[in-house]
Structure formats: C-alpha cells, structure tokens
Amino acid sequence: MTGVSDQTLSGPTNHPGAPQALPVLSVSNISKTFGGAKALQNVSFKVMPGEVHGLLGKNGSGKSTLVKILAGFHAPDDGGTMQFNGDAVSLPLKPGDYRRLGMAFVHQNLGLIPSLTVLENLRLVPLTSGKALYIDWSTQDRAARQALSRFSLDLDPNERVDRLTPVQRALLAIVRAFEEIEASRAITGRPGLVLLDEPTPFLPAAGVEQLFSMVRSITQSGSSVIFISHDIDEVMEITDSITVLRDGEMAGALTRDEASHEAIVKMIVGRNLFKTARPAGGPVERPVFARISGLSGKMLQKSDLHVGKGEILGLTGLIGSGYGEVPYLVFGAHPARSGTITVDGGAELAQTALSPRAAIDMGFALLPGDRQGASGVDSLPIVDNLFLPDVSRFFKGGFMRNRAMVREAKSLGAAFEVRPNDPGLKLSALSGGNAQKVLIARWMNRSPLLLLLDEPTQGVDVGTRQQIFAALRAAAAKGMSVICASSEAEQLAEICDRVLVFSKGSICTELVGDALTKEGISEACYATAAPASTSPLTSRVAP
Numbered sequence: 001m002t003g004v005s006d007q008t009l010s011g012p013t014n015h016p017g018a019p020q021a022l023p024v025l026s027v028s029n030i031s032k033t034f035g036g037a038k039a040l041q042n043v044s045f046k047v048m049p050g051e052v053h054g055l056l057g058k059n060g061s062g063k064s065t066l067v068k069i070l071a072g073f074h075a076p077d078d079g080g081t082m083q084f085n086g087d088a089v090s091l092p093l094k095p096g097d098y099r100r101l102g103m104a105f106v107h108q109n110l111g112l113i114p115s116l117t118v119l120e121n122l123r124l125v126p127l128t129s130g131k132a133l134y135i136d137w138s139t140q141d142r143a144a145r146q147a148l149s150r151f152s153l154d155l156d157p158n159e160r161v162d163r164l165t166p167v168q169r170a171l172l173a174i175v176r177a178f179e180e181i182e183a184s185r186a187i188t189g190r191p192g193l194v195l196l197d198e199p200t201p202f203l204p205a206a207g208v209e210q211l212f213s214m215v216r217s218i219t220q221s222g223s224s225v226i227f228i229s230h231d232i233d234e235v236m237e238i239t240d241s242i243t244v245l246r247d248g249e250m251a252g253a254l255t256r257d258e259a260s261h262e263a264i265v266k267m268i269v270g271r272n273l274f275k276t277a278r279p280a281g282g283p284v285e286r287p288v289f290a291r292i293s294g295l296s297g298k299m300l301q302k303s304d305l306h307v308g309k310g311e312i313l314g315l316t317g318l319i320g321s322g323y324g325e326v327p328y329l330v331f332g333a334h335p336a337r338s339g340t341i342t343v344d345g346g347a348e349l350a351q352t353a354l355s356p357r358a359a360i361d362m363g364f365a366l367l368p369g370d371r372q373g374a375s376g377v378d379s380l381p382i383v384d385n386l387f388l389p390d391v392s393r394f395f396k397g398g399f400m401r402n403r404a405m406v407r408e409a410k411s412l413g414a415a416f417e418v419r420p421n422d423p424g425l426k427l428s429a430l431s432g433g434n435a436q437k438v439l440i441a442r443w444m445n446r447s448p449l450l451l452l453l454d455e456p457t458q459g460v461d462v463g464t465r466q467q468i469f470a471a472l473r474a475a476a477a478k479g480m481s482v483i484c485a486s487s488e489a490e491q492l493a494e495i496c497d498r499v500l501v502f503s504k505g506s507i508c509t510e511l512v513g514d515a516l517t518k519e520g521i522s523e524a525c526y527a528t529a530a531p532a533s534t535s536p537l538t539s540r541v542a543p
C-alpha cells in the first residue's frame, strides 16, 4: 500500500522532476459476459489525480457496464484487477464498497428520491448511516446550505425534489456526489473519484457550464472525475484524457492534445464519419400540413406556427422558454390552455379538446424525451415495445401472429442497428442509446403524417445519430412532416429546414436557409429580443 505522500494532487499530469503521481483508479483486463455475449473484453485504463477522464464509445460499447462494475452492481468475469489510490481492491466490489473507497456515482437516472426534500436527498448517506439517536435538523440544514453554496446552487433545502426542474435535479445529484467524495476524503486524506454517466443530455448550455465549473472545482481539489458523454464538443472542453471503447474492447486512448473532433469520432465509430449535408440554399416553399394558432400551455404564451408537408421544423430556446411544451400540447399529451389546429386544409379543431388517441387517429406520433418514464416499457420485450401502438394489426382470425411480429421486429432492429438485435430481450437489457433506437423505430415504422419529437437523439452515439437523421430526412422527402424540439443546436442545424427560437414563452426568431447554423441557432437562443405580445415572431433570419 502506498500512502498519500507519494501523490501529486495539483493536477492531472506529471511534470518533469515532480514525484510520480499514483493513479486514483487503475483497472486492468476487466471483462464482463451477459449470457453468451461479451459486453466488456480486457478493458484497462487509469485515471490520474485531478484529472477529468472521458469514457466514450458507441451505444452498447460497454460504458455503463464498466460503471456498474465499479459501483459493485455487476461482478466482472475472472481475471480483471483494480487499484484505487494504489491499493489493490478485490473484485467483485461489494455493494457500498465504492463509498468506502471514495467513489460516487451520478447515473443516468440521477438516483434521487423525488418525494424527499433537497436536504434529505443531499444528506441521505449521513442521515441513514449515522449512529446518533436523533437527527439534529439544524446541523443538517446548515450542512446542506453550505454544500449548495459551495457550488453556487441556489436551491431551497426544504423544497421537494419532484418540484425541481430537470436541470436543478441534475445539479443536485452532482453536488451530492461531490459531497460524498469530500466526506470520504476528510477521513482518508486521499483523492476521490466521481463518475458522471451522461449527465448532460437534458442540460441547457447554461446548465452545462454550471456543471463544468463544479467539475473544475472538484478536480482543483485533487480528486478526479470520469465523464461519460456522447457530446464530442463537451468532451473536448472538459476532459484531460480519453478512453474509447468499441464493442466492449479498448478502441484507444487520447490525451487532450491529441483529441481533435475527427480523431475522437474516428476512434468511436471506427471510420471517418461523413455528414450528409442539408441541401444548400434558401427556404423551400411547401404546402402547409398543419397550422396551429393561439397555442398556449403552462409556459407557452399564445403562439402561431405551421409545419409544411415534408418539412422538418425545429423548435429551440433556453430552458423555460416554452418550446419543449409544443410537441406535447400538439399531441394532446399535455392540456393546452388555448389553441386550434387545422390539418391538411381540413376543419379547425380545438387543441384543448385533442386527446392522444385522436392525435394518433389523425396520423400524429409523439416520441417523448423522458425515455425511461414516458416512452418505453422497460419490463417488456423489445418486440412488444416496437408494436405497442398498433399490435392489433398482427391479430388475424382470432390468433396473434407472433412469428410475423418477431420477423418484422428483427428487420426493424436491423434497419435501425439495434444491438443486440434480439426482439425477445427486455428493453431494460439494452443500453440507453439502443433503447432510444427501438422507440424511434417504433414510430417511424408507422409512417406517421406528423412526427413530434422531443430530444430525439438524447444518449444516442454520433454514428447512430447520422442514421436517424438520414431516416428522418428520407421519411420527410416522402412527405412526413416533423416537429423536433431540441436544445442541441448542432442537431437542429443538421436536420431542420426551419427553426423557431423561443424566448419567454413566445416565438422570437425564425431561422431558415443558410442562417441555420449551430452558431446562428445558439446566438438566437441567447439574444434578448423582447417578444411581441400579439404577433409573436419578431425576426426572420434568412440568407
């Protein structure tokens, strides 16, 4: 065992003449088999003190499996070794061992208890593991306030977590993880490690900045962070070094200096990735498919918008600007306060009376952003998840044609590159990104007339994104209209014919043609143009 005195805590790299730093975490030859399938094969990497280490890879490449091994949730196959701050750790880890070592996790589902308060969630470990006969709430309250203010997080400790915004929840989960490793560091005097498993997909740009400043403050104290993300720009901004997995094996490692966008993508995908460019030039005039007037919801003020036949319309803005409500209001999944919709020149219908059933009958489909809560059923097989909305078409002569269902599921899985492509597997056995592919395939397969999307490629890797974009474009070319709400400017710039930018509940800018760039969209989101009250569109930016 090596003591803390050997360690350099000032930064991620060793300087000439400085004592050789010990890795905080070092794993060698970690493998994991599920049934007959190898999810991980001889994975080895090190995380140095004060380092942000990116763990990247396509959907299903084994990142979460590795995280779950480090959390003691999965036992690895025999043969792997692990050291933490130079000490050999015997595998498998027992549940809770990670805490003793000085590790903390923020999983994709955040692991907060919604019915408890900010304080109770933040102080959960000390509250449940302490030996005191009673809880001194004023001490706990002080500790919670200190933790929140350390990270400049303006939250009321007594607020229930289910009343927080998704951003506040994510930041709270991260503060809790940082507090846990700090508590352990106070005892051991050695650096800790926080593992962030895709914490950013639902964070707006300002939330990501806040998260990154939290990450920097933890690495400045000498502890380390493993950062898992599919966002290459974020990875390049925050990480000091990167390990890339491909199909469960080591695809390679990069230092910050070596990590260009192209080098990372090539290592993840295994080849150069060519984006299919949006047709250049000005806006294309299309017949209107759906005209929506005076639509309002919780945050959305009365707004008018339309989508053309075969058009991909993007909606974006800062968090709370109201754009994210639109797909749900149009589909009737959230109650509209006002509004009408006219489809294909037909009769005007009240949005306030539209139910999801009626919307489906009109040829609408909605892919919600909350993959775990509202989109798929984790406990059902992939085949059932694929055909839930239209299972009746497999019912013939009093029998369910299971074989036909599985056959179609298999070919859909192949088309959307679902891995593993086994329709009998439960949705929960798929990696996050592969589960999202199943849900996109479900709706695309029904050839809807209007596809409503909320953050469609959340958690989806760079290679698969291109496939989804190509599938959306192909369907749009055949006449499907798409409304896509997303906080990802790059994604919108790549697929949309037109983007509406929302501010304070109203549409403030419309971007078309060559003005539709990642930078143009981001700028428009941050522009403080005051929205007009009756005529919502205040500017149209075209080439």
Ligand SMILES: Nc1ncnc2c1ncn2[C@@H]1O[C@H](COP(=O)(O)OP(=O)(O)OP(=O)(O)O)[C@@H](O)[C@H]1O
Binding pocket: 034, 039, 057, 058, 059, 060, 061, 062, 063, 064, 065, 066, 419, 420, 428, 429, 430, 431, 432, 433, 434, 459
């Ligand atoms: N409990 C399980 N049972 C069977 N197979 C599993 C289980 N958990 C994961 N797998 C499989 O292991 C492989 C790796 O999955 P993992 O979730 O680690 O991928 P990932 O890199 O985290 O992907 P994503 O970016 O989509 O989250 C996948 O093929 C997945 O289907």
